[in-house]
Amino acid sequence: MSENSPEQSSTDKPRKELEQELKRLGRLSTRGVLALSLFLVICILAWWDFPYLPQPDAVTSVIGAPPCARLISIALIIYAFSAIILSLCRMAQGVEHRSSFCHVGYLTAFFLFYYFSKALQQNFWAVFGAGITILGIESYRIWNHCAERILKVKENIEFLNRNGRLPPQ
């Protein structure tokens, strides 16, 4: 068993950290696509009129009448607008924010509201379009952010290998 030289052991820790960061960024870059896939699964269920859910009448007789479809549509437009603006702002500022899966939750809530107000068939494509747009932009933002960071980390690893130290911040 060979012992590492002091110089080599001093570079091991930052190298390991950089490699872990590389792995983390690799995982993070697929987050948007995973959220998009989950949303597509929910869309398929919504297309089949949520076969595993109770009938709207059975639920509304217990918890009360849902809001009318027009109000839900107005809320959907406001939500889509806000989510797009928020995502573009994060993109402009280069913020690492993992918000994709909560958007899947919000969009599922819209599907459910339309389902319980018996207007899912007429408004399915509106929620689908909003979901694809928001999650598409979010996926692009996360992927782009990770691609930039991965490039930077790889440069740092190369610098570390060449010079035995990390580049000055």
Place this chain on the structure above:
Amino acid sequence: MFATLAGRALVPVGLAVTGFMVVCCLVLYSAISDNLHQTEIVNATNLADTVLKSTRYAMHKSDRETLATIIHNVGEQHGVDHVRIFNKKGVVTFSAKADELNHQVDKSAEGCIICHKGPTPVSSLGTMQQARTYRNTAGMDVIAITAPIYNSPDCSAAACHVHPAVQKILGTLDIGLSRTEVVRSLAMLRIQMIIFTLLCLILTIGGVTALLMRTVFTPIRKLRDFVEASESSTTPPATPPDLPHDLDMIATSYYNSRLNSLKETVNPESSVSQSEKP
């Protein structure tokens, strides 16, 4: 495409604008379609009421010939798919189509099941519940209204009539109207919205591309060409091209440092402390 500056600038803008416009168009289309459907139902209900009021006197007098003529004439009108009256047992007693007469109506059929799904038939329905839409055997979309003919004191108390006062419903009028015009309008609306969205997309992408080309991409290309030309030559570099203010500062700074390094190469002992852009 995603790696270039143009791609990175245009993809999010294009996606955001197109996506939001598509969502707005879909919501708007859904709202317009819903409004048109409700208007159709109201119009069909009004027509059913008109037919009932027109035939009431003939029913009162038990004038079957006049009643049959009214039903036949209404049925011949453009846009009317069918008009029929059936009695409490579900037998068609009057119809614009002669072949339907004396036929028993299936109580489990669409339009009948709404009232007849329980052991006791429902005697009153809301306007929206009375309506049903379907495609007939000829492939035409139809909206139909089933309007009950209620008993009233002047019916049950009349000398010529046999309806007892306890009988709430004497029969049912079923009238169906063609939805061809509405379907055509909605198809036109869909096409117009698609064209509108495409035009907006082209305009947005075109506008953003033109602005970026003018203010960012072309100056950056000029700067890159200038830097590449300066690096490859051993002679003093040409003066920087006309560039926007920020890029001009970078080009001038590069030009000065390049000029200094060339002077140092020619005469290493003399150091040039300052150099100005010509």
